[in-house]
Amino acid sequence: MxxxxxxxxxxxxxxxFKIAASGAAIDETGLKFDIDDFAGYAVEAALQxxxxxxxxxxxxxxxxxxxxxxxxxxxxxxxxxxAVHLKADxxxxxxxxxxxxxxxxxxxxxxxxxxxxKHAFDTSAGVVGTATAELxxxxxxxxxxxxxxxxxxxxxxxxxxxxxxxxxxxLPAVVTIDEGVARPRYPSLKGxxxxxxxxxxxKSAQLGPIxxxxxxxxxxxxRPAGRILGEGIAAIPELVRLLQxxxxxI
Amino acid sequence: xxxxxxxxETRNGEVRKIGLEVVTAGRKLADASGGGEVxxxxxxxxxxxxxxxxxxxxxxxxxxVVESADYTQFARESLAATVADRVRAGGYRAVLLGFSxxxxxxxxxxxxxxxxxxxxxVTDFSVSGDSISVxxxxxxxxxxxxxxxxxxxxxxxxxxxxxxxTESPKAGRVETAQAAAPTGATVKVxxxxxxxxxxxxxxxxxxxxxxxxxxxxxxNFKLIEDLADAFGNAAVGATRAVTDDGWRxxxxxxxxxxxxxxxxxxxxxxxxxxxxxxxGMRSSRTIVAINKDKEAPIFKVADYGIVGxxxxxxPALTAAVTEARKGH
Ligand SMILES: Cc1cc2nc3c(=O)[nH]c(=O)nc-3n(C[C@H](O)[C@H](O)[C@H](O)COP(=O)(O)OP(=O)(O)OC[C@H]3O[C@@H](n4cnc5c(N)ncnc54)[C@H](O)[C@@H]3O)c2cc1C
Ligand SMILES: Nc1ncnc2c1ncn2[C@@H]1O[C@H](COP(=O)(O)O)[C@@H](O)[C@H]1O
Numbered sequence: 001m002x003x004x005x006x007x008x009x010x011x012x013x014x015x016x017f018k019i020a021a022s023g024a025a026i027d028e029t030g031l032k033f034d035i036d037d038f039a040g041y042a043v044e045a046a047l048q049x050x051x052x053x054x055x056x057x058x059x060x061x062x063x064x065x066x067x068x069x070x071x072x073x074x075x076x077x078x079x080x081x082x083a084v085h086l087k088a089d090x091x092x093x094x095x096x097x098x099x100x101x102x103x104x105x106x107x108x109x110x111x112x113x114x115x116x117x118k119h120a121f122d123t124s125a126g127v128v129g130t131a132t133a134e135l136x137x138x139x140x141x142x143x144x145x146x147x148x149x150x151x152x153x154x155x156x157x158x159x160x161x162x163x164x165x166x167x168x169x170x171l172p173a174v175v176t177i178d179e180g181v182a183r184p185r186y187p188s189l190k191g192x193x194x195x196x197x198x199x200x201x202x203k204s205a206q207l208g209p210i211x212x213x214x215x216x217x218x219x220x221x222x223r224p225a226g227r228i229l230g231e232g233i234a235a236i237p238e239l240v241r242l243l244q245x246x247x248x249x250i
Numbered sequence: 251x252x253x254x255x256x257x258x259e260t261r262n263g264e265v266r267k268i269g270l271e272v273v274t275a276g277r278k279l280a281d282a283s284g285g286g287e288v289x290x291x292x293x294x295x296x297x298x299x300x301x302x303x304x305x306x307x308x309x310x311x312x313x314x315v316v317e318s319a320d321y322t323q324f325a326r327e328s329l330a331a332t333v334a335d336r337v338r339a340g341g342y343r344a345v346l347l348g349f350s351x352x353x354x355x356x357x358x359x360x361x362x363x364x365x366x367x368x369x370x371x372v373t374d375f376s377v378s379g380d381s382i383s384v385x386x387x388x389x390x391x392x393x394x395x396x397x398x399x400x401x402x403x404x405x406x407x408x409x410x411x412x413x414x415x416t417e418s419p420k421a422g423r424v425e426t427a428q429a430a431a432p433t434g435a436t437v438k439v440x441x442x443x444x445x446x447x448x449x450x451x452x453x454x455x456x457x458x459x460x461x462x463x464x465x466x467x468x469x470n471f472k473l474i475e476d477l478a479d480a481f482g483n484a485a486v487g488a489t490r491a492v493t494d495d496g497w498r499x500x501x502x503x504x505x506x507x508x509x510x511x512x513x514x515x516x517x518x519x520x521x522x523x524x525x526x527x528x529x530g531m532r533s534s535r536t537i538v539a540i541n542k543d544k545e546a547p548i549f550k551v552a553d554y555g556i557v558g559x560x561x562x563x564x565p566a567l568t569a570a571v572t573e574a575r576k577g578h
Contacts, residue, residue: 013506014525017393026393037507093397095368096361121506124388125370127358134362139327139435142355145500159501160261160351161451165324166441173435179490179507180500211367215383216396223532223551228544232558233566239538239554240570247536247553249457249515250481250574 001056001112001149001171003046005080006102006128007039008091009064009071010121017219024214035071035184038117044182046115047079049149057081059111063101063205064091077187077195086205094212095127101205102128103135112171113154118143118178126176133174141167145180252283252343252402255336258305258313259352260294261324265301267454268348270308270415275408276346277309277418282377283343287311288420291336293329295322299424306422308415313422318429323439324352327432330359335430337364342403344382349407350453361405368405369397373412382406390506390529410453411512445501449478452504455485456514460504460531462489464520464541464560468497473564474519480571487511489527505530520560523548540564 011017012032020027035043043060050056060075062068063086072083086101106114114136116129126142133140139154141147145164146157154175155168187195229235229242244250256276258269273290280286290310292298299315306313316332318325333356337345345360347353349371361368374385381400387409388395399406452458459481461474471486478484488498490505504511506529516534521527523539523546531537532551539552540563549555556563 011389013390013529017389019393026389093395095358096365099358099362122389124386124390126354127361127368127370130355130358131362131368134330134359137434139437140359141437143351158351159499160442161453162445162449164443164445164501165439166443167437167439169437170435178500179493179503211401212369212397212399214395215398217388218394218396220387220391220394220533223537224553226537226539226549226552226555228549228555228557230556232556233563235556235558236563236567236570239556239567240574242554243515243536243538243571244574247515249536250571 001050001053002110003050003056004059004061004106004109004111004114005039005042005046005075006061006114006116007043007071007075008036008117008120009033009062009068010036013037013121019217019219023216025217033067033070035074036117036120036122038119038177040184041182042115042117042177043075043078043080044184045147045177048182049113059084061086061102061105063088063098065089069200072200073195074187076198077191078185079191082199083201085200085202087202088205088207092207092210092212093123093214094210095123095125096131097207097210098128099131099135101207103132104206106132106136113149114174116174116176118176129174129176136174138172138174139169140174140176141169142176143178144175145178147175147177147181252280252286253340254280254286254288255333255340255342255345256288256290257333257345257347257353257356258290258292259348259350260292260298263295263298265292265304266350267415268350268353268410270304271410271413272346272348272408273305273308273310274416275413278413279344279346279375279377286343289314289340289342291316291333293321293332293429295319302422302424307417307419309418309420310422311420313424315424315426316429320429323442326355326359327436328429330356330363331430331432332427333360334363336427337403344403345405347407349409353407357405357407364403366403366405367399367401369399370407371409372406373409375406391510391533392529450483450485452485452487452502452509452511455483457481457484458487458511458513458515459484459517459519460487460521461492461519462521463491466561470561471497473561473568477517477564477568477571480568480575482575489521518548518552519564521548522546523551
């Protein structure tokens, strides 16, 4: 299959964040960046689908400034065959604008399947994949927790509140990947060497008008320091008393 | 003055709690935009229209009932097309949905169809002239963002439980509309697997008992279930370590890449408190942790901690809670 995976470069999720002087963004100095978590799962899912099929091509696409090429190289070191960099000053918080630029690139690319993360760590929005599918006019399974492709059909599971649905749709299709599908492999040394020679094409992104912008970024208030009531079952009466009198949940 | 269209989500022929919360949020948005009307789209299988009154009671001026045999299941493309058609026909300022499994799926579809800007998982908003400012926890709840969304119409999805469904009786005049037929290939539901009965959803539960690797074995989740039963209507959650090992389904996972919850009480049992787990539960009102390692990071966020072996502490806690709740 010809599979495209759209990946975003985001700060490592273990980072401690500070707010930038502008007050409207995080301070990126000193932060580690990587492929966003769900998009990393999507890269792995694509590689596994093509490995299972015994062939095909996996193309990774990222929109953003030049530093997104690091993420594209990493995906190629995991096994993706080639990469496309859509140049923009930044990936804006306007998911529709990003989707338009990605759809323009994907359209006519002859992809059987296009994978996205369920949502990106930084925006935590969950817009781009589904919106891109709509713009391409292909069916979209959102937030798949299991995924397979059998006989030209996508078969997937989606978690609902207190239930799950099994769904299917024909290819070509878009799927956004949730927890459960795959965990990204670590690039091998051989993979890292090979990635240096794989093709990476760079062109400018067609974002269109930006209608969602960030005006403020704030850190949530710290929780008051925790307290340890005691050890073992001896602490239970005090806990139950506090749950009744202070927390008022019993 | 501007009218707002809200998607009053249903499942299995019932209006979901988030559906009413979205009506309340829509009321707030319409009132803040100079007193427009709230029109609630009530789509579902034949008979769903019988629920129109509850939407009127929560502030819908108009309830647009769309009944279709196709809506016994989540017919995403048809629903998105129906919402988009209504927005085009009705000239709405905004479309509101819930940030639920359905709303997460539909919101971007509707926005793309209308070429409208969208913001998701919104906890609050304010209107100023041509733009709407929304509060949205980004970076897996680690940074609270304010986003400004300009243009009309806009699509906004609201975080479950961020708005409390409130009665605010309006006419709730019923109109009917046709379900739009999807064009092109669609996603078909082949099966719906209902989860464990009798437990609330993690997003709606006021008490969550959550277990980690400290429970040692899948079968020890029985202790968690028992404690949840002792509290009454509690939900059961888990860490990724546990869902990865298959002790619990992925749908139970709480954290950055799982569910984000903020119940009144969160009891973390044998959970270390990794930053990705905290991202999903640190806004809980009261946090209790039981862990044998007094240095475990979970104790930094726990209001009340007990250092001890969960296999010993949990059965005793279950008995004590049962005792304390006698007569409830
Ligand atoms: C990209 C990414 C995303 C992630 N997303 C999530 C997520 O969404 N949710 C999530 O939970 N994790 C997530 N993780 C994983 C996370 O980093 C931790 O690995 C995980 O939360 C650990 O789960 P745990 O606390 O059950 O296990 P452990 O970290 O192994 O902790 C077990 C705890 O149990 C205690 N213990 C052991 N025996 C006993 C006993 N008998 N009595 C009492 N206490 C005992 C130990 O002291 C320890 O503190 C993610 C990781 C990555 C890299
Ligand atoms: N700038 C980008 N470049 C490539 N893919 C992106 C970009 N932004 C978002 N995506 C993809 O869309 C998914 C959802 O992003 P979001 O809608 O921002 O939550 C991500 O997991 C990526 O797969």
